[in-house]
Amino acid sequence: MRGQGYDGGSNMAGKVSGVQKRILDENPKALYFHCAGHQLNLVLQDACHQNLAVSQVITLLNAVTNFIRDSPKRWSLFNDIVRSENSDCDRPKMAPKSGKIRPLCPTRWVMRLDAVNAFLANYGSILKFLEEISDDRSINGQARSKAHAYLCRMEEFTFYFGMRTLQHLFQTVHPAHKKCQSKNITTGEVQKLTSNLADMLSSDASDEGSAAAIYDASKLSAIELKLDLPSVPRSHRVTHDITDEKVKSYFTSVFTDVMQCASHSILKRFPSKSLQMADLLRRVLEDPTMEESDLVTVCEFYVGDLFHQDVVRERRQWFGMCSRLDKSINVESLRSRMATDQTLKEMAPNMFNALRIYILLPTSSCEAERSFSTLRRLKTYLRSTMSQARLNHLALLSIHRELASTLDVAPIIENFIQKTTTRRNKFGVK
Structure with missing residues (x-):
């Protein structure tokens, strides 16, 4: 775990005995981020x-x-x-x-x-x-x-x-x-x-x-x-x-x-210690003029994930390649290159680790909370006796509606009808 994000509730974000503090005591690299939406x-x-x-x-x-x-x-x-x-x-x-x-x-x-x-x-x-x-x-x-x-x-x-x-x-x-x-x-x-x-x-x-x-x-x-x-x-x-x-x-x-x-x-x-460390991590990926002291700070914090000498070499090679190809130096360009070129991950493992940590740092918990808010729409007063399995299935369909909308429902409906004789007789399917 390299990041955790919650709203401002004291049980989750408490500095003394909140969940984020207990996790940080066990894993100091799991930076806590207060949800940006809640902060606004x-x-x-x-x-x-x-x-x-x-x-x-x-x-x-x-x-x-x-x-x-x-x-x-x-x-x-x-x-x-x-x-x-x-x-x-x-x-x-x-x-x-x-x-x-x-x-x-x-x-x-x-x-x-x-x-x-x-x-x-x-x-x-x-x-x-x-x-x-x-x-x-x-x-x-x-x-x-x-x-x-x-x-x-x-x-x-x-x-x-x-x-x-x-x-x-x-x-x-x-x-x-x-x-x-x-x-x-x-x-x-x-x-x-x-x-x-x-x-x-x-x-x-x-x-x-x-x-x-x-x-x-x-x-x-x-x-x-x-x-x-x-x-x-x-x-x-x-x-x-x-x-x-x-x-x-x-x-x-x-x-x-x-x-x-x-x-x-x-x-x-907004200027929290977690955001400051995240900004240093972004500069590792984007800023060719990053000071050596800041680079050392990042590598010391993510010890075991990033090795200083290897990071220096991979940054020099990456920025040099981008300048020769006249390509912009930013997180998006690095992400697209890493996604399409498997060899680049193997040739620059530290840059890949830095990118993976950076893009996975949580900035908002709104999306997760929005999925919980669907429960009231799913389990209405008319569905009060719904089984746990059915509730889980409906919740998955609601949360991942973008993927569900791409499904071909014709074979799913056909399979549902074929399950029992009553359904086959009702829908006129032989």
Whole structure:
């Protein structure tokens, strides 16, 4: 074992008695990698919790969504309002809004982007819904008071701007998170991906134009929705002379703070000792100018797998061959050559071992956890008496659906029918 990867659960990732620590005590070469997908979720959690305004937006978003969805009567009324507004839309080019507002995912923060997009798309409908609930005297007082309180908060520009800020943050992180869930991504690609993501977020935080653009777009949309005008909270009113520039400066500072917190969280969470060793291993395969001290460090860590003198010789031969053939020097080129040329593995066994270790280092546990998530879809309430053998077979087909989709099912069906006389008679097979 040369690598292990889990999420951040203390039973698996604990530094004192977690599974990764117990394995490292027995095998120091089994580097532990915190799942990159889970870490990006924690980055979003850090950014949202450290800013009070954005944290309150998430709380209210979740409360309003649950308020609408928890009652079939309220849910039906909301969908009627959405359908009515779609039918009365004067702009035919506008896509009809969907009434399917989504609840916030409790664990996967990146997946909250769908909930934020759906909420913003139906913002006007939600306001109208809350108005009708608060004005309907036939509804109990508790529901009416809740609806009125939610309506007052949603009419504030602060809440709407926070929603737009959340949308921008989640949209920026979502592509990187999706890539981190790939089965074939390497530790080097994760480092480049997270480094570029941190730079993008830092650029948004330092660029006044990005914050100003979000503010201006939010202000225009707020005017269309007839929301309250932007204003500075009472705690930030140093004087009574509050100009438009000061109001804009306050909201852009909120946007800047959220982006900066996300960037700092990435830089804090991802540079681990395991990733540093993985980066040295990548440089063994790609970097002809790698310092001798770093090469010695890698060989000493992977003693028994890599031998220093042989690695030096094989690197010199490999890089020289690539330069003569005008081929790029990277992990992918080495992997493709090793896969097609068996003799290269035998001529450069240390480079082959380094490549094999590097590409097998785990970067994400999302794929494994996704296969476990299929259990609820397989063993439903109608299949509660399913045998263990059948469950295992269905789980294999679901987990390896890419391979299963290539199978020729005709002979499998024929074999199934031929098993019993009843099946042969039912399907008319002799």
